[in-house]
Each structure stands twice: as C-alpha cells, then as structure tokens.
Amino acid sequence: MSIKKKKICVAFDRSLTMNASTSTLETPPSTIQSGDYVLVRQPNGDVRGIKVERDSTVQVGRIGSFYANELINQTYGLTHEIAEKKLKVIPPRTLEEVEDTDATNELINDGELVQPLTITEITTLKQAGVHASDIIKKQIEQHANYSLKTEYSKEKYKKRKEAKYSKSFTTIEPTLFNVCDYWFNKDQNRIRDIRPDTLSHLLLLANIQPGRRYLAVDDASGLVVSGILDRLRGEGCLLTICDTDSPPAYPVLANMNFKPNEVSSVLVSLNWATAQEEYTPIMAPSDLTPEEIRSDRQKSRLKKRKLISDALAKTREELFAGEFDGLIIASQYDPSSILERLAPYVAGSASIVVHSPHLQVVADLQTELRSAPGFLAPTVTEVWTRQYQILPGRTHPTMNTSGSGGYLLHVIKVHDDQTATSVASHRQRSKKPKTQERASEGPSASTTPNPVGSGSKNTAGTPIPTLD
Template identity: 25%
Template sequence: TTADDPKQDKKRDNRHIVDNNTSQALAQNTLLQMKKTSTGSQIVQRLVQNSATFRQKTDFSRAKYIAKKQRKYQPRCRLVQCNANTISQAIFQKKDPKKFSSLRPDTLAQLLAYSNITAGAHVLVWEELHGMITASIAERMAGYGSVFSLYTGQQVNYHEMLQRFNFSFAVQSTIQWVHLGDVLDQDITEKDLEAADRDAMTWPCALQDHTRRYLQSAELCPPKHEARRTEKQEAFLEKRYARFTRKLTRPSPQECASNLKARPCDSLLLVIRQYDIQETLEGLLPYLAPSCPLVIFCEYLEPLTQCFQWLQDNQLAIHLHLMSTWTREYQVLPGRTHPAMNMSQNGGFVLTGIKLDTELGRNQEPDEETLQEIRASLPTRRGKKRAPISEGHQKKKDRKVFKSSGDTRESNGKTATR
C-alpha cells in the first residue's frame, strides 16, 4: 500500500500523537551544523526521515508539516516591480499599519478612482502618509500633468518614499512641492532668492572653492591608494553633479505656489491625521474648480461626518457619499475554501463629492415675476405664445375650489357652503 492510498490514509489519524518535543531524533547542534553545509531541501528531507510521528500523520498533516519546515529552513523570495500596489501592500502587511492610517491597497485604489486621476490632470493633495499618496498619483499620471503636494515644516521629508518608486526624470518633474503657508497666504511679496540663484548659474557649473580644495587634497594620497582615491572622487563628483542638476531644473517654492494659483485644480485629495479636516477643507476648497471631485480619507468617522454636514449645509458640493472601506480575503484551495482567519477590521473611511459653483451652483427658487416670464415665453399647444396674466385673472386662478364629501371650500380657508 502506497502512502497516497486513500484507504491507508483513512486508517491513519492524529489522535495518538503527543506534542512533547521527543519525536525528532536530530539534535539542535546537528541542525546548526547542517545549516552551514547543507541546503534547505536537504535539511527538510533529514527532518522528515528522523521524525518518529511523520508516518502516523494523514496526508494533510504531512503537507502542513513539510510546508512549515520549508518556511523555516528553505526560505524563498520573489522580486516584484515597485509600484503603488506592491509598496502599499508590503507596508500594510509587514510594517505598522497605524503609521499609514490603516491604508490598504484597495483603499488606495478607491482614492485614486474617486479623485479621477488621469494623465494631464491638475491635482492638489495634502497627505501625512510619508509621500505614499503623492507617489501613487504621480505614477498614474505617468509624467503628464502637475501634482501639487503640500507640506509643513522647514523642508520636504518624503524623498525616501519617492525613491522606492524609481521614478524617471519626467515623472519626478510633475511633482511640485508647495508649502502650506504659501497657499494660505494670498499675497507673496518676498523676493524669490532660490530662483535668483538658479538664474545666475550657468551650465556647466564651475567648481566651487571648497570642492576644488577637496579634490586637490585627495590627489596627495599615496600611490598605493590610487584606485580607492579615484573611486571616491567619482562618487563625490556624481553627487555634486546630481545636486546642481536638481538645482537648475526644479522650480522654487514660490514658483510652485504661483503655478498652483494660476488655474483651478481638477482634483482635491486630503489624507490628514493630525490637523483639523474641516478647517483644512475650508482653506483649500477655493483652489478646486467647480464640477470637480474632492476626496477625503480619514481613519476615523467623526471628522468626516462634520465635513459632510458642513458641505451639505452650505451647498458647496453634491453627490456626497460617506463610506467605509472593507474587504475580506479568502483562502481558495480544493475542499478548503473559507475566509482568511486573520484579516483587517477596518480600512478607514472615505468622503467623496463634487464641488458646486459658489455663484451659479446654488439651488435658488425663482420669484413669481420670473415664473410669469417663463410661462409667457413658452408656446401653447397650437403654437401661439401665451398672453400675459393680468392681476384679476391671477386672483381668480388662485381661488381654487375643492369638493370633498359634499363640502365646498375655498383655498383661503373660509367655508363657502355646506
């Protein structure tokens, strides 16, 4: 009888197996020595051969035992392309999800879809997820359009996340960093020193004094260190070259703020953790063009509820939807298909809407004179225009008679007959 015989498998069970750490004959020192000299498959094979309870297990238990030992002694890795999906999935599963507001890959896809991120768009985004949202937007736009990413503090600290995406120069140039103070301040009167310094530079840039002194001091090294000295000089010059290239090609912060104010944005995306969402939305909503989408993500429901009520009361947006993102993963195996035992409870909440025009987008009821002009302009059934309604005819028309249960009553509430 073979090991895969179903009749023999029914006779075997795990009821008499006791987990007391005595079934494995290999010692710990032997395993440590095998790790240095043998491969992972050889170690797993030796563990199976020296297990006293392996033959008593069912086929399913044997497969689980082998898979467990392979994960420990025969690790495998897979190289995948760095994009928004793979990076967000790795961060959500391997790192602390709370640092990224429990943002799952499917939630990130919903944010990009509701924001209508396309090539050539003009997007305004403020996030506190270390540049994850900004990089995902730039990846989808593929080098066409503009991404105005707001930041606070002295400088931008999202460059580490952008380096993981391996963006080209065209995609990297679409991202323009704008300080929040420059956006909220309508009048910028300070002189743009960075732009003046950039305009004064010429290409190729001449070596500065401290750079020339460093290269001259490196040439005084002994001849035996010639290869190491040359390698250091090349690495140093490459860094200087990259620095001057960025300085000549990137716009200054004031230029980015001017570009943002030059035309309204096509999308507004907010992912905020520490600041008040409603006050932030009040300050940034004027930069969004009418009939364009606004999307807000938050880990908690209460801040989005306040924004929903504020937008609805002031008639600033339509098609407002407040939803929770939830997903369930399934294990799909023959005869063992069921939901995953470990899954995320909540992936945050999303508020979406479309901005209304502040002057023409409000729902205002027309007065009586406007209604009469509209009625007069409409043709009758025979194609003739309606005659203007006189005051006496209007009073007679307003007096409506309702007959019910033998009673005749006028519209003004007085009883005529009974």
C-alpha cells in the same frame, strides 16, 4: 448619516498593478535593473525591501548575502536560492493533486520525543553545508508520527521546516499594490491605515487621469502621492501642500522605481506658509554689481538662491491660477480647515476626496458640507475586503484580518452662483385653463398636428397617434 460599505473583489488588484493600458502580451516582463528597489519574500512569508546596486553585496536578513550583479536583468517573480553569495533560480512547483485519506491528526503528539534529530545535530549539518532539503528529509525520516498526518498536515510541516532552513527568496515587483501592501503590513500607522483596496477606491473617486492637475495633502508617507504619480504617468501636474520648509521626503515614493522625469516634471510642493496669497517671499538679491560678487562660491550661492526663488514663484502662480481637477487629502490635520484653504483653487465639477482612519472626522465634515453651498453630495464610504484561503473542500476566510482601511469622504465642488436658476425653469411653459384653450383653438383644433412624442388625447380619451 449613512455610511456606504463597498465590497471590493479580487478585481481591485488590477487597478493598482496595471502599469499601462496595454495587455501583458504586448508588454515585455519587467526586469531588475541597477538602482532599483526590490521587494523580496522570505520563506517564512515576511516581505522586506532591498536596494540593488551594481558591484555591491546585498544582505537579506538571516538568509544570507549575495552579489547584486546576480540579480540584475533577472525577471521579477522568480525564486532564488543563495549558495556562496551566488544565486540559483529554483523552478516553480507544479500543481499536485492532494488525495484525501482517512488519516487524522487527532492522536498525534508532536513532542520532542517524536523528533530524535536535535538542534545540535541540525546545526552541525548546516555548518557542514548540507542542503536545506536534505535536512528536512532527515527530519521527516526520523519523525515517528509523520506517516499518521494528513496530506495537508504533511505539506504544512514541510513549509514550516523550509521557513527555518531554506536560504531562498522570491522577488516581487514594486507595483503600487505590492508597495501599499508591504507598508500596511510593516507599519500601517505611517500610511494612516490605508489598505490597497482603500487606496484603489480613493484614486477611483478622485478620477486621476494623465495630463490633468491635482492638489494633494499627504501625511501618509507619500503613499497617496505615489498613487497619483502612478496614474499620471509623467503627464500633468501634482502640487502637494506640506508643513516642511524643504520639499518633503516621501519614504514610499522611493520604493516605486519611478523614472526621474515622471517625478521631476510633475511633482511640485509648497508649505502652508508659502501657499498663502498674502505671503511675501524672500527674493534673491539682484542689486549686487559684478564688482561686489568677488568669489565663485558667492556667485554659485546667489545663482542657486535665484533658481529656488524663481521655482517658488512659479509654483505659487500655479496654485493661485486654480482650476485644479481634484483635491485629495490624507492628513493628520483637521480636513475642514484644509478645505477652507484649498477648495477655492479647485475647478467646478472636480472631485474632492478626504481619507481618515477615524469615522467621526469624516462624519463631522460630511455634516458641515451638507449645509455649504459650494459642495454637492458629500458621501462617506468604508471599503471592506477580506482574504480567503482557497483549497479543495477547505475554502474559508482567513482568521486574522484588519478591521478597517479607513473611511473616505467624496464630494463634488460646484460654483455658488446666486443668480443661477434651475434648468427646468427655462423649459416651463405657461398653461391656460382648459376652457380658454378649447375656446381659442376652435373646432379645427383637433386637426392641428401635435408635436412629436406628445401625449394629447381626443374627446374619446384615446391618444392621438403621432409620427416619429
């Protein structure tokens, strides 16, 4: 078995963050609306999610709280500072040239003695309402060794202090890339170790396009479902198979701020029991006479049961009709058994993509599919990416990085037709021995026009020129 490792450069971000084929010059910037889920980055670098509801108060960790109306209609990407539950937009910092000096950090001792400003004094300043920048300025003025630091060390010192005292945050638009990165840093086990670059490659292999029909088995908290819906843009069909009786609650899906019609008109679900063709659904009672239906509550209950029964029947018909344009699996169950159940509903030449955090799972499946007649070219890939710190003269990869975003198996579904023959067999022509060919052609054979592009030769061995 061979595993293809693919390096994904910075361009993979674009496949997850672009919300339309139009350029950003033609599309106005996104703004925050009431009911939206917003990601915010705190001064210490941590990212958390908040729900913005009109006429409510939003709490952002230890930074503080503010009125949600202050954030509505604001553009994503701005940095806000909290002051008495009001928000003030902080202008972005300009790029500054950092000059290298002969200063080093070799002889610096950042102990308690070099910083006379005590914790009690800092707390008193904060309670008195002194701005964070003024507290940091006082610390710098009383720092005995601050002037000995390099310019980069001074900048890092300021950022550390801002992370402790600043009451500001930056809003982040919940695009697919940002949401995936947020969940990967928050709890990567819940999304089965799917990194943003892995998700990008998965959607690429599955060939997700608007207007098409797809099958999905998502045990990654709805991350795969969110990626497919993001590509479908409200056109097509996504049928998910789950192990719950009611429609699954995908936590990641709630972070994407999809419009209602982009989900309700596309996403349908079945559980493993109702996805079986021999399953007999429980039909709503229809033989009751109007006299037997006594109360409005009973009428409402029967009507609801009938709507659920009709929706289930329609979804089952959608599944059994088959000819789906792709199957995507990111499940805790054995992918071999899932393929056995769902592969018959996949159309010919459609892509099947299986993700697993473990190599052995997809390796065993690859070995199995190689001998199966209905599948073509099963390939296992591992996407690998790494972040870099880019500074003048100090560009290097970050020290801490994730080991793997999981492994992907891609295979193409083909029809197993026992009567099919190779295309080349129809193009083969019976060839006579050269002696018989020359005898049948006679002396005038050399004057016969050759087919266009043929490579016939004369007796001298020189190719006969042909007209195109």
